Amino acid sequence: MRYFGKVFRPPSEAYSYILQVTYGCSHNKCTFCNMYKDKNFRVRNVEEVFEDIDMAKERYSKIDRIFLADGDALCLSNEKLIKILDKINESFPYLERIGIYATPKDILKKSINELEELYDNGISIIYMGIESGSDDVLQLINKGATSEEIIMAGKKVKETSIKLSCTLISGIGGRENLQKNALESARVISEIDPEYLGLLSLVLEKGTELDDQVKRGEFELLSPKEVILETRELINNIECTNCVFRSNHVSNYLPLGGNLSRDKDALVDKIDRFLESNPVFKSEKYRSL
Numbered sequence: 296m297r298y299f300g301k302v303f304r305p306p307s308e309a310y311s312y313i314l315q316v317t318y319g320c321s322h323n324k325c326t327f328c329n330m331y332k333d334k335n336f337r338v339r340n341v342e343e344v345f346e347d348i349d350m351a352k353e354r355y356s357k358i359d360r361i362f363l364a365d366g367d368a369l370c371l372s373n374e375k376l377i378k379i380l381d382k383i384n385e386s387f388p389y390l391e392r393i394g395i396y397a398t399p400k401d402i403l404k405k406s407i408n409e410l411e412e413l414y415d416n417g418i419s420i421i422y423m424g425i426e427s428g429s430d431d432v433l434q435l436i437n438k439g440a441t442s443e444e445i446i447m448a449g450k451k452v453k454e455t456s457i458k459l460s461c462t463l464i465s466g467i468g469g470r471e472n473l474q475k476n477a478l479e480s481a482r483v484i485s486e487i488d489p490e491y492l493g494l495l496s497l498v499l500e501k502g503t504e505l506d507d508q509v510k511r512g513e514f515e516l517l518s519p520k521e522v523i524l525e526t527r528e529l530i531n532n533i534e535c536t537n538c539v540f541r542s543n544h545v546s547n548y549l550p551l552g553g554n555l556s557r558d559k560d561a562l563v564d565k566i567d568r569f570l571e572s573n574p575v576f577k578s579e580k581y582r583s584l
């Protein structure tokens with residue numbers, strides 16, 4: 296198995312075989328992100344990917360989950376993806392699911408038929424990083440997508456058989472945008488109504504543009520208590536039909552999880568009790584994105 300540079304995957308893909316079909320992120324401009332700063336974006340050639348699949352098959356014939364990396368592997372054409380999926384499906388008879396990262400723009404470039412074609416060939420979940428639903432915040436962090444594009448992309452996936460997992464980041468708009476970030480993110484999630492929502496809490500990564508903005512006094516980080524208050528406002532304002540919510544990542548101060556339609560009151564109650572308890576917040580040295 297060969298890997299180039301640092302490799303990332305969603306928390307729920309912890310037991311998946313990670314297969315790099317691209318290197319890096321084709322956008323690579325979000326101000327808070329240093330995930331792929333160590334490499335230039337490149338699409339791997341299919342033969343090279345096939346060699347990796349053969350190596351994985353030899354070592355782990357019972358692989359049942361695969362995650363296609365790096366940052367926005369859905370930017371590949373369907374022609375290329377289907378060749379790779381064919382090879383995966385031939386090689387791993389126990390395969391249950393294939394997941395992939397996508398930016399809103401990657402999704403918008405695909406037609407519904409193309410997305411369904413990917414589902415028919417094994418892709419059953421798309422992970423879309425939204426970060427925030429506020430246009431001001433999206434512009435501030437240079438996300439490369441507007442809230443309208445994010446909603447259109449999310450709804451497009453929802454029209455297909457592929458499941459959608461969205462990610463938001465609490466604190467991503469800074470102190471100035473706390474309320475807006477919570478309410479606008481709740482609006483976008485409610486409109487998309489995804490099957491899964493993950494909430495991270497902002498961790499300032501050294502060497503990023505955001506780090507420089509903080510040093511120059513242009514961006515005020517939220518205190519841990521403000522992060523929790525923003526999270527409360529977000530959860531309280533989301534209206535979803537059946538969305539599994541997880542906020543139990545190493546970046547989070549308070550682990551939360553439940554179904555947003557069924558457990559919303561319990562989640563808000565847990566936050567209130569936590570805040571009333573005069574909590575000692577997790578040390579920054581134990582948090583990472």
Ligand code: SF4
Nearest residue numbers: 320323324325328366
């Ligand atoms: S947050 Fe996602 S889209 Fe933005 S630069 Fe990082 S990997 Fe790319």
